[in-house]
Amino acid sequence: MGDLTIEVEPREAIGKGPNRRLRRSGKLPAVVYGGGREAVPIQVKGTAVLDLLRAGGGENAIFLLKLSGTSKSRHTMVRKIDVDPVSRQIMHIDFQRVLLDQKVKVQVAVEVEGEAVGVKNEEGILDFITREIEIECLPTEIPQALLVDVSELHIGQHLEVKDLRVPPGVEVLEDPERVILAVAQSRVAESLEEEVEEEEELLEAGVKEPEVIGRVTESEAEPTTD
Numbered sequence: 726m727g728d729l730t731i732e733v734e735p736r737e738a739i740g741k742g743p744n745r746r747l748r749r750s751g752k753l754p755a756v757v758y759g760g761g762r763e764a765v766p767i768q769v770k771g772t773a774v775l776d777l778l779r780a781g782g783g784e785n786a787i788f789l790l791k792l793s794g795t796s797k798s799r800h801t802m803v804r805k806i807d808v809d810p811v812s813r814q815i816m817h818i819d820f821q822r823v824l825l826d827q828k829v830k831v832q833v834a835v836e837v838e839g840e841a842v843g844v845k846n847e848e849g850i851l852d853f854i855t856r857e858i859e860i861e862c863l864p865t866e867i868p869q870a871l872l873v874d875v876s877e878l879h880i881g882q883h884l885e886v887k888d889l890r891v892p893p894g895v896e897v898l899e900d901p902e903r904v905i906l907a908v909a910q911s912r913v914a915e916s917l918e919e920e921v922e923e924e925e926e927l928l929e930a931g932v933k934e935p936e937v938i939g940r941v942t943e944s945e946a947e948p949t950t951d
Contacts, residue, residue, distance in 0.1 A: 729777045730789045736766040744817070753815055757790065757801060760822030767820075774818065785831050785867045790820065800825055802864065823864045830898065831867055832857045835889070835905055839876030843908035849880040852909045855899075858886065862895040871897075873905060883907035 736747075736754060744754045753771045758764035767790070777788070784803075791798045805819035823829055834857055843849035858871055872890045887901040 729780070729786055730791060731769055731773055731777065732793050733767040733769050733790050734793045736768040739766055748814075748816070753818060755818040755820060757799065757820045757822060760799075760824065762822065769818070771815065774815065785833065785869075787823070787825075787864050788820065800864065802829070802831075825864055827863070828861050829864055829867075830859060830861045832859055833868055834870045836870040836872055837906070838872050838874045841875040841878040841908050843878050843880040843882065847880045847908075848911055849908045850911045851875065851906060853906045854883075854904045855886075855906070858889065859898045860891075860895050861898055866892070866894045868892050868895060875906070875908075878908045880908050880910050 733755070739754075747754055747768055748771070751771050752768045753774060755767050755769055756764050757767055777786075786803070788801050788803065789798055790801055800823050801820035802823055803818060804821045805817075806815055807817040808814065809816050835853075835855065837851070841849065841851055844851055860867075860871075873884055873888055874890070875884065878884065884905050884907075885901065886897060886899045886903045886905060888905065889897065891897055
C-alpha cells in the first residue's frame with residue numbers, strides 16, 4: 726500500500742467544548758499514540774481525511790502524518806474512528822505510530838473466488854463463519870484481503886484457515902483448522918426435502934381407510950320377513 730499523506734497541526738486545547746468548536750471550523754480532533762512514545766493530541770482537516778478515506782485509505786492503510794510548518798513526519802495507521810450515531814459525522818480519530826521495518830498485527834477480510842458447485846448446481850448457500858483473519862506482517866505488506874477459492878465446494882463441504890491463499894511475508898495467527906465458510910443446504914430446499922421424505926414414509930407404511938363405527942354391511946344385515 727502506498728503512503729497517504731495528511732498534514733496535521735498540534736492541538737493545544739482538549740475536551741468536549743474545544744473539540745466541538747474545532748469540528749465547527751471544519752477540523753477534526755485526533756491523537757497519535759504508540760511506538761514507545763507519549764500520546765500527542767493533533768488536529769486535521771476534515772475534508773482531507775474524508776478524501777483520503779474515499780480514495781482507498783480504509784482499514785489497515787498507512788498514513789504519513791506531516792506536522793505543518795516542519796519537516797517532521799510519522800507513519801501511522803488508523804486504529805479507531807469515532808462516529809456520531811445520529812449525524813454519522815466523524816468525531817475523533819486515533820492514529821497509531823508504526824515503523825515500516827517492524828511487523829504489526831492486524832485483522833484482514835476474507836474474500837471468495839469463484840462460485841461453489843453446491844450453490845450453482847445444488848441449490849445450496851454459502852455460509853460465512855469467519856469473515857476476518859488476524860495476521861502479522863510488515864506494514865507495507867498488509868494485503869487488502871485473503872482469498873479463498875470456493876469453486877469445488879459441494880453441499881456439506883467447508884474450507885478452513887489452512888485453505889486461504891496467503892501472500893509471502895504474511896503469517897496467519899489463527900488455528901489452521903478454524904472453519905472459514907461452508908456450503909449449506911438452503912432452508913427452502915431442506916423444507917421441500919423433508920416434505921418428500923414424509924410422503925415417502927406414508928407410502929411405505931401404507932395408509933389404511935379408517936373404520937366407520939356403527940356401519941352395518943349388507944352381508945351382516947338381518948333378513949326381513951314379509
